[in-house]
Structure formats: C-alpha cells, structure tokens
Amino acid sequence: MSPAGLYIHHSSKEELLYRISLRGHQVALEVISVAAATSADPAQRLTAMMRAFVRHHARHHTTARVLNYELGSLSSEHHREVVEIRRGIERLMLETVEAGVASGQFHTSNPRLTSVALLSLTVDVARWFRSGLPWTPEEIADHFCELALRMAGA
C-alpha cells in the first residue's frame, strides 16, 4: 500500500501510529504470555519468556523500534491504553521472578528492578540487532537465557 493509500484509511499520523502500536503490543503480550504458560517452574518459565521475547525483538526489530521509541507521540488516551498492555508484560516478568524467589530457585535483593533489567535486555535487542551480525536471533536468545538465569540468581 502506498503512503497516500494509508492516509485514506487513517485520519491522522497519530491514528496510524496508534493502530501499529496497539497491534504490536498485543502481539508482544501474546508472545510472552504463550511462553510463560509453557511451564510452572520459574526457571523454565523465565527461560521460555526470555527466548521468545529476544527472538521476537530480533526478528521484528524495525517494528519494535517504532513501538518502543514513538510512545511519546501517541495521544494521552492512546498512550494510556498501550501502557496498560506494557504493564501486563511487566507484571508477567515480575511474577515469574517473585515465584522463583518464593520457591528458593532465584536469589535477588530487588526482584522488581531485576525484572525491569530482564525485560530491558530483551527490548533493547531491537535497537542493536541488525543483519550481518555474527549471531543468529536463536544464538542471541540462547546466550541471553543463560544471562537471565544468572541475573535472577538461579
């Protein structure tokens, strides 16, 4: 579809950005939720979530950049809606870290800040990933799963 064609269907640039943001965040929440549901064991669950989210951000790095860096251009109403989905993703990570601490599998003095760091590591893949790197998205995901378990004190 041409840029002109897109504008016929969307009332403004903000509306278009909102549609892309809403759909992108819904997909991201689904990707990490599906991964989280694969195991009740906190370490396996964290590994599945990290693997899925790193691969997602590497493969869709162009879209992910728009989703993560253009939030400030949304109207306040649309911003609230998208931030609510992001909170769902953040809750899922925090619950996983806290479950691991409760079960004695994870050891961290600050579960909330550790879960912020874990998500940060996956989201920022979209910034630095590009074609031509010496690692595939799968190799990056493998290594980041190892780093995540260390960060959680597994």
Added chain:
Amino acid sequence: MSPAGLYIHHSSKEELLYRISLRGHQVALEVISVAAATSADPAQRLTAMMRAFVRHHARHHTTARVLNYELGSLSSEHHREVVEIRRGIERLMLETVEAGVASGQFHTSNPRLTSVALLSLTVDVARWFRSGLPWTPEEIADHFCELALRMAGA
C-alpha cells in the same frame, strides 16, 4: 536559545543532530574511559564502568535517547564518525570482559555477546528511566553492578 536562533548557527537539521551526537558520544566515551581507568582489576573495572554508564544514562536520559535512536538520520559520513566512537566504547567493554576471563575471574562462553548485553543494559536505562520511579539513578547503578558481575560469571 530559540529554535530560530539555533538554525542561524547550523546549516541544517542534520548538521545540528551531528553536533549533538558527536559531542554526546565524546562525553559518553570519556565517562566510561575515566571509569575504566580507575582499576586494573577486571571485576572492579567492570563495576566502575557499569556504575558510571548507568548513572550517565539515567541522568541524561533525554539527550541519550536522541544519541541512541536518531543515528539513522545522520549523513553516512557523520554516521561513520559517530559509530567509530561507539566502537571505542564497545572495545573497552569487550577488553574488560576478556581480561576477566583471562584472569579466571569471569566465566562466560561468549565474551563478545556478554559485553554487548552489558552495554545494552546501561544504554537502555535512557529508554525506561523517568522521574517518579521508586529508585534513584544511584540505586539502579548499584543493582546493575551486581547484575553485571553475575552476567560476567564473576
């Protein structure tokens, strides 16, 4: 200075972005270089670099966002110049991780990807840091130093 005043002194938006990027990257390189020079011990050196860079990205998060997300808007010549400074920062982190592996203090199967992850964690602070969070830049830096040593397998 007003926006109009700025444009008198810079021939184009690209030129202005280049000046901001160049200066910002020079300062970032200096901040992490000064931290790296405080100790020859890899663990102490890594801690000093992480602490300095996390604090820098939290305190100057607005400028840091421009530096990290607007690289693609630079001319290819200016882009090359700025990327060269970024490579200096990346080399410093890689050398620190490799020195720790060589001394037996760090344990990682992929020093290069681990050093990418360590820098990623500091740079992405600029994206998620905002006022009103429950942690000061210093508290975030403290916790991230702990995470960094775990990631490096200290």
